[in-house]
Amino acid sequence: MAPPAEKQSEAVRSFLYPGEDQLPDDVSMSIWEHLEELRDRALISSAAVTVMILLCFCFAKDLVLFLEAPVAEEGVRFLQLGPGEYFFTTVKVAGYCGLLLGAPVVLYEAIAYILPGLTKDERKFLGPIVLGSSVLFYAGIGFAYAILTPAALKFFIGYSDQAVESLWSIDQYFEFVLVLLFSTGLSFQVPVIQLLLGQTGIVSSAQMLSVWRYVVVGSVVAAAVLTPSTDPFTQMLLAVPLMSLYLGGAALVGVVEKGQAGEELPEGR
Numbered sequence: 684m685a686p687p688a689e690k691q692s693e694a695v696r697s698f699l700y701p702g703e704d705q706l707p708d709d710v711s712m713s714i715w716e717h718l719e720e721l722r723d724r725a726l727i728s729s730a731a732v733t734v735m736i737l738l739c740f741c742f743a744k745d746l747v748l749f750l751e752a753p754v755a756e757e758g759v760r761f762l763q764l765g766p767g768e769y770f771f772t773t774v775k776v777a778g779y780c781g782l783l784l785g786a787p788v789v790l791y792e793a794i795a796y797i798l799p800g801l802t803k804d805e806r807k808f809l810g811p812i813v814l815g816s817s818v819l820f821y822a823g824i825g826f827a828y829a830i831l832t833p834a835a836l837k838f839f840i841g842y843s844d845q846a847v848e849s850l851w852s853i854d855q856y857f858e859f860v861l862v863l864l865f866s867t868g869l870s871f872q873v874p875v876i877q878l879l880l881g882q883t884g885i886v887s888s889a890q891m892l893s894v895w896r897y898v899v900v901g902s903v904v905a906a907a908v909l910t911p912s913t914d915p916f917t918q919m920l921l922a923v924p925l926m927s928l929y930l931g932g933a934a935l936v937g938v939v940e941k942g943q944a945g946e947e948l949p950e951g952r
Contacts, residue, residue: 736781874932
């Protein structure tokens with residue numbers, strides 16, 4: 684049996700230089716044909732996102748009320764501090780929501796573009812990885828909207844209670860909420876990154892678990908950077924899920940490694 688370090692090097696080498704038996708029988712294309720395909724898919728993605736942004740702008744008022752809901756019962760009043768501030772805020776909200784709704788089209792076009800360059804084994808993992816990434820991203824947004832955002836805003840409201848009246852700038856409020864939603868959604872991609880690293884053989888599940896102390900510190904630091912709020916309570920609300928996602932991702936990589944070892948065992952006999 685090969686040592687773990689040598690086996691890991693072989694996995695990385697196999698990922699970078701796959702054998703001919705692993706390559707699919709797709710039609711070869713020239714560099715110009717690849718560029719033309721990239722241009723066409725980029726145009727389709729841009730058109731889809733643009734349509735979604737315009738659609739969201741038509742319902743901008745409803746989206747604004749939906750995003751104001753976390754503090755709707757806390758007595759907070761929103762003001763526009765300059766001419767057109769509310770208008771530009773609705774444009775910003777429509778832009779973020781349009782990107783969110785258009786993301787599946789962009790993801791599909793990206794997958795369709797890179798699919799011919801993937802090996803047969805990589806194609807098997809593509810579907811679960813894409814599905815898991817999408818689910819985790821929207822789960823992160825839902826977690827931020829339902830838990831993180833109300834907790835952070837209630838902290839600020841409670842801290843200023845009986846001292847100042849809560850009259851918030853509509854633009855600064857949505858800047859805070861939208862950044863928190865999307866940064867949380869992106870941070871929930873940790874298990875996907877781990878699975879990709881494990882599949883390429885760069886890092887094993889044992890190596891991921893061996894650095895758990897650094898993960899605890901890194902999760903706290905990442906939560907402090909990703910959350911616009913400066914209160915420690917909100918940061919811990921994000922740090923704990925990040926640590927849990929990392930440990931869950933390491934366990935998932937371990938399950939995949941056991942499955943691959945089970946497939947290789949009959950060949951080695």
